[in-house]
Amino acid sequence: MSDTKPGSGRVAEMTWPEIEAALEETRTLLVPVGSTEQHGRHMPLGVDAYMPEAIGARVIARSSALLAPPVWYGVSPHHTFKPGTFTVSTETFQRYLFDICASASEWGIENVLLLNGHYLAQDPELEVVVRRLRSERDVRAFHVPLVNVFADVAEEVRTGEVSFHASEFETSIMLALFPELVHMDRAESVDPPAESLPLTDYDALGENEVGWSLTARDMGELTPAGNIGDPTVATAEKGEALVESAVSDICLLVDELAE
Template sequence: MYLGDETWPDLGEYFEDESLALVPTGSTEQHGPHLPEATDHLIAEAFAREAADRTGYLCTPTVNVGVSGHHRQFHGTMWVEPQVFREYMESLTRNLTEHGIDRVVYVNAHGGNVPHLREVGARLREDETAFAVEWMWNESIPDLVDDLFEQNGPHGGPKETAMIQYLRSELVREDRLEEARDGGVPSVDAAETVKHGSRTFYDAADNTENGVLGDQTDATAEKGERLFEAATEQLVELCEWMAAREYEDLMPRDHV
């Protein structure tokens, strides 16, 4: 069920029976010369909608702009400051609780959002407002990602390329895959920006001239479909696990 397609009386019937919502979160930022800036939020929304279709749980509209200041040197990247993003996500989630939602999955496809979504979830749980967790698609299937790609990225690499080839093939500049590979770096290690145990880089531009890592020519739509199906299964199982728990068991334990 997609919230934006429903009327308020129909949504009222949902809230009578269910208390879980999926909130897709991504970014609008550079993904190299071959992928659209919408890459992350397209992936997040696809997962959230598919899981909602399979389970009947509620999917909210997508948060399209996230914490992406580290890509600011590349044309078109949009971002909000981390504290603004945290405040927005917390407010949005508290809004959902007004309607009876008490479990939220942030269906996330942008690494820059991860620590901030985790912090928001911790705040909401601490005051027992809701149980909200961040879910990152590739982290749910790490073995498959490693099996499919020799150099998977991370950013703008073959795993994201394969996902967009599968979900929105018309947006992939297939004639630029070699350019993306040759103008970027295979990995953060190859960028040699970790010095004596310290991450000396702050921005994507510190690591790679064209904004991406990995071998994009290793991506195919078929691999994207395998990734999508496997990760969707994990997301569905997470939703079912959360829905089956007693709310009290999801809240902080008493002091020892």
């Protein structure tokens, strides 16, 4: 048995002997999965990676798990109408993420939680990765879209009618976690179309009951600013409540996996 201390819990900051020691306490890995894409005039392009990485850091402070470096590039073709957005194909994204998690299983990881900060848009890809990890690598894998684990609190704290992209929820979370990166003086409300098709909705908590997507052309026509919804009603207090909800729920799963 190694006498090396487990380390910080952040894989990128640890030595391999520290990882080896940590594996005596946990076999669970959190993988923050995001994208680098436009988030309006008021927020940085890294929002979708900043959020799950920071939430993952809070989880490992309370529960026994390791935190992988975030995946910065995702499936974001609908945001390429603004400069700075990167996107990869569905196939590339799935293969890359599968290989990351599969390699972790080689050194002892048994449980993987994919903390998805680019929720809704790349949910389908992550569901496939989870299925492959379970069937091909015998890894207990889970897709954790952030919007799902803070949904109940989001319904309680919201004051805007629509929060679809870079609006009330994401802006509030960033105000709580990285206020220095948010420019509220540049935030503006952008209303989506008055009506959406049946079973679809321009809202993160809406009735999105069938799969659908937007193209870059669609987004360009919908929003000159880049966001859809009202970020001006965002507050750090709302963001802290959303973050706490997500962290608490994720900890429940992590703790159960440890038993």
